[in-house]
Amino acid sequence: MSTVLGGGSTSTTLSRPGSWYLKAHFTGLRLVGGDVLTVADPTGAESYRYTADVLASGTASQDATGFWAMSVTGDRAVVSITGRDGGRAHPASRVRVDKITRGFTEAELAASVGPQSICGANDYKDAVCYQSSNPTEFGRTKAVAKLLRNGGSLCTAWRVGPNNKMLTNNHCFTSGTGIEVWFNYQCTTCGGTTSATVTKVLVQSVIKTSTALDYTLFSVTNFASISLFGYLELDARVPAVGEEMYVIGHPSGKLKKLSLRDDQNAGGYCKVSAVRVNGDSAQSDIAYRCDTEGGSSGSPVLSRQTHKVVGLHHWGGCPNQGVRIDLIAAQVNPVL
Numbered sequence: 001m002s003t004v005l006g007g008g009s010t011s012t013t014l015s016r017p018g019s020w021y022l023k024a025h026f027t028g029l030r031l032v033g034g035d036v037l038t039v040a041d042p043t044g045a046e047s048y049r050y051t052a053d054v055l056a057s058g059t060a061s062q063d064a065t066g067f068w069a070m071s072v073t074g075d076r077a078v079v080s081i082t083g084r085d086g087g088r089a090h091p092a093s094r095v096r097v098d099k100i101t102r103g104f105t106e107a108e109l110a111a112s113v114g115p116q117s118i119c120g121a122n123d124y125k126d127a128v129c130y131q132s133s134n135p136t137e138f139g140r141t142k143a144v145a146k147l148l149r150n151g152g153s154l155c156t157a158w159r160v161g162p163n164n165k166m167l168t169n170n171h172c173f174t175s176g177t178g179i180e181v182w183f184n185y186q187c188t189t190c191g192g193t194t195s196a197t198v199t200k201v202l203v204q205s206v207i208k209t210s211t212a213l214d215y216t217l218f219s220v221t222n223f224a225s226i227s228l229f230g231y232l233e234l235d236a237r238v239p240a241v242g243e244e245m246y247v248i249g250h251p252s253g254k255l256k257k258l259s260l261r262d263d264q265n266a267g268g269y270c271k272v273s274a275v276r277v278n279g280d281s282a283q284s285d286i287a288y289r290c291d292t293e294g295g296s297s298g299s300p301v302l303s304r305q306t307h308k309v310v311g312l313h314h315w316g317g318c319p320n321q322g323v324r325i326d327l328i329a330a331q332v333n334p335v336l
Helices: 106-112 135-143 223-229 325-335
Strands: 003-006 011-015 021-030 036-040 047-050 076-082 094-102 144-149 153-159 166-168 180-183 199-210 215-220 245-249 257-259 272-277 285-288 300-303 309-315 320-324
Touching (some): 003 076, 021 036, 021 076, 135 144, 135 245, 135 300, 153 245, 199 325, 215 223, 215 325, 245 309, 285 309, 309 325
Antiparallel strands (some): 011 076, 036 047, 036 076, 144 153, 144 180, 180 199, 199 215, 245 300, 272 285, 309 320
16 A cells, blocks of 8 residues: 655545554654654544654554554544644645555464363453452553564563563564564453553564563663553562462453463362473473463563462463563562
8 A cells, every 4th residue: 555645635534444453654754843643543533743763652663664653553544744734734734644554353363372271161351350259460561562573473471560661572582673562452341342542552672582582671661651550560489380370461452361260170260270381391380271372472460369470371272371480570670
């Protein structure tokens, strides 16, 4: 596709019916006299503004030919050039929309995110389903976010500590160009199909990463906008076999789920089934039968004793596996 805005044409609507987000790439941006490029949903509730210094927004990812704007949730996005105060744009201001990427349909996601790791029946539920029955576990869900890279890469990440630091898997990414981080992508009602208002930021920089322990520690743009979602703490120990635990994440890129119950354990809480299991390194993992799927990679595994993180989920297979957080903590604590 290729659409030019400028002169007499200062607005266009991008549409891909059925998509759950649209993300536009721009080239040849020229904004005169303080004009502004805006990418928004049709209602204007989600809106991103770009000046001539596009990176100043914290929501643009520059590449060799132009830049990607932040995605807009839904199957339509309105792109417009206006004056600084919303009035008429200068006739010389212009930009080209040269390509877009879109959110996969559920069928496409199921085909792209890899094998399932549902152990027995699928016991995970929308996080909000546990708001009343398990308020402590539910309270930990806010710090967990969805990762998105142009629709082709789905993982989970979470805030670690009070500063601008987040953790995910090394196999999710090792350099952060163009990766979106979605906070609050979760249902407001149990069994719902629509999300609460999402706050989106970008990966800013990779601080530390390890193939052997399959983690990436990174920072994000516009950190102040996500500080209200709180953070998780590390529990730098090897959990006991039989210790109750839970996993928070975005399996298959879905709205946030809490995997708390396990029908492989007589319907009780998920439990650690083994420790010091071989992962990408010898004895690096813990094992459990909490339900996960592709897209859960990078999810925090928390103890129900301390409600702190004891593992970083990274493998499926029933039992599923997470990297021991005591090993990761030894490497990342100095920079948290």
